[in-house]
Structure formats: structure tokens, C-alpha cells
Amino acid sequence: MTVFVFVDMEGISGISGSDFVKTDGRLYATGRRYYTEDLNACIRGCFRGGATAVIARDGHGGGNHVLWEDLDGRATLVQGPTGTVRLAGIEECQALILLGYHAMAGTRGALLEHTYSSASIQNMWLNGRPVGEVGIDAAIAGDYGVPTVLVTGDNYVCREAREWIPGVMTCEVKQGLGCQAARLLPRETARRMIEDTTAEAVRRHAGIEPLRVARPVTIRREMIERGAVPSRAESAAFHIVDGRTYETTAETVERAFFG
Ligand SMILES: [Zn+2]
Numbered sequence: 086m087t088v089f090v091f092v093d094m095e096g097i098s099g100i101s102g103s104d105f106v107k108t109d110g111r112l113y114a115t116g117r118r119y120y121t122e123d124l125n126a127c128i129r130g131c132f133r134g135g136a137t138a139v140i141a142r143d144g145h146g147g148g149n150h151v152l153w154e155d156l157d158g159r160a161t162l163v164q165g166p167t168g169t170v171r172l173a174g175i176e177e178c179q180a181l182i183l184l185g186y187h188a189m190a191g192t193r194g195a196l197l198e199h200t201y202s203s204a205s206i207q208n209m210w211l212n213g214r215p216v217g218e219v220g221i222d223a224a225i226a227g228d229y230g231v232p233t234v235l236v237t238g239d240n241y242v243c244r245e246a247r248e249w250i251p252g253v254m255t256c257e258v259k260q261g262l263g264c265q266a267a268r269l270l271p272r273e274t275a276r277r278m279i280e281d282t283t284a285e286a287v288r289r290h291a292g293i294e295p296l297r298v299a300r301p302v303t304i305r306r307e308m309i310e311r312g313a314v315p316s317r318a319e320s321a322a323f324h325i326v327d328g329r330t331y332e333t334t335a336e337t338v339e340r341a342f343f344g
Contacts, residue, residue: 087138088131089178094145095187095197096238098258098275102265121152126276128157130283140174169343180290181226181233188241189217195241196261210305220249224338227296235286252293256282302341305332
């Protein structure tokens with residue numbers, strides 16, 4: 086079986102603020118190392134749990150932060166922007182892991198909470214329910230019939246994952262103490278937990294249902310800035326709600342997401 090691992094940076098163990106996750110941040114070089122090391126722990130867990138192949142998606146920002154020379158040589162790696170395909174290669178996979186994720190925009194107390202862009206998106210909804218990256222990405226995998234088996238990150242994203250995805254396993258590597266603060270587990274403990282919960286989640290994958298949502302699918306975005314709402318001329322699929330808010334409706338989550 087093949088496992089897709091989507092790795093984001095904010096929920097990686099050892100990362101406690103934006104200096105680690107911005108390419109011009111003071112601690113970015115350290116952040117990249119932690120990111121690659123959590124990914125390696127997850128890849129080890131995948132193979133221990135019965136995977137025969139792993140597709141790792143370098144998913145933070147521009148998608149080019151993994152230190153390739155340090156990556157477990159058994160995984161293939163997807164880097165860079167992939168246009169209107171969120172999970173390139175997911176159709177080959179039987180399970181999705183969301184590694185190093187963060188809570189949705191506005192989650193009080195959560196480390197580095199945001200939804201896709203802290204600069205532009207205030208809030209998102211999927212079929213009327215407030216949603217973050219965990220819910221959207223799990224539902225896109227659901228378009229392909231693939232279950233999300235594990236989410237790792239702080240206590241807030243783990244709670245959000247359990248609310249959205251019945252049966253998902255979670256691995257809490259830190260406690261959020263605000264947007265730029267966290268209490269971190271010891272390094273060895275965090276990495277061992279990631280490897281062990283990954284192995285267990287991969288073993289259980291056939292018993293976890295893909296996240297399915299009602300169709301057609303409507304995604305609403307409330308933007309931070311006035312003028313960020315696209316004009317209806319850009320796509321007939323856009324429904325403009327007000328000066329900061331618009332919706333897109335489509336047959337799949339992925340198409341509603343990309344408009
Ligand atoms: Zn990120």
C-alpha cells in the first residue's frame with residue numbers, strides 16, 4: 086500500500102513561532118531540519134505499519150523546505166506548486182497523513198493558527214461549517230476515496246481533526262500557548278510518538294472511512310482585505326456574498342477549493 090504524507094511546518098515538533106517557518110526567519114534553517122526529521126519519523130512509521138511506498142508532499146508555503154539529502158531514501162518527494170491539484174499523487178494512495186498541521190484561523194490559544202494564508206483569509210466554511218486546512222485537505226482526499234488516518238501538531242489541531250474526521254488518530258507533539266508560544270515535548274519523545282502513531286494508523290487504515298461531505302460542495306471565503314474578492318467575470322462559479330466574502334460551488338471539494 087502507498088501512503089501520502091502531506092507535511093506542513095507549523096505543527097512540527099520543536100517549532101514554536103513564525104521565526105522557524107518563514108524563509109527569512111531567524112530560525113528557518115533550524116525549522117527545516119525539524120521539518121525533515123519529523124517527516125523521517127513518519128516515513129519510518131509508514132513502513133513499519135505495512136506501507137510499501139510513501140509519497141511525501143513538501144506542503145508548507147512554496148513547497149521546497151525538505152532537506153532532500155537528509156530525507157529517508159525510501160520516500161518519493163513532491164515539491165513546488167502543483168496548480169489546481171492539491172495532493173499530487175493521491176490517486177495512487179490508500180491513506181493520507183497530515184503531518185505538522187495547525188488549527189484553523191481564529192482558534193484561540195493555538196500555535197500559528199491560520200487557514201492557508203494568514204495575510205489574506207480571515208475565515209473559511211465548507212458547506213456552511215467553519216473549516217481549516219485539516220478539514221479541507223481531508224475532504225479533498227475524500228474526493229478520491231482516501232481516508233485521513235493521522236494528524237499531528239499541537240493540541241488544538243488534534244482536537245479539530247477529531248471533530249472533523251471520525252476515527253482519525255492524532256499525535257499531539259506540543260501544547261499551544263498562544264499564536265507565538267508553545268510547550269514542547271522532549272525531542273526524542275515527540276519523534277518516537279510520531280513514528281509509533283504513524284505505524285498504528287497505517288495498520289488501521291482499512292478501518293477508517295474517507296471524509297465524505299454533501300455534494301454539491303460550497304466553500305466560502307471571508308477575506309481580510311476589501312477588494313480581495315474576485316470579480317464574477319473571473320469565474321461563473323463565484324458567488325459574491327459581500328465586499329469581503331465569496332463562495333464557490335462545485336461537484337468536488339477540490340474543484341470548489343480552487344474555483
Ligand atoms: Zn504551513
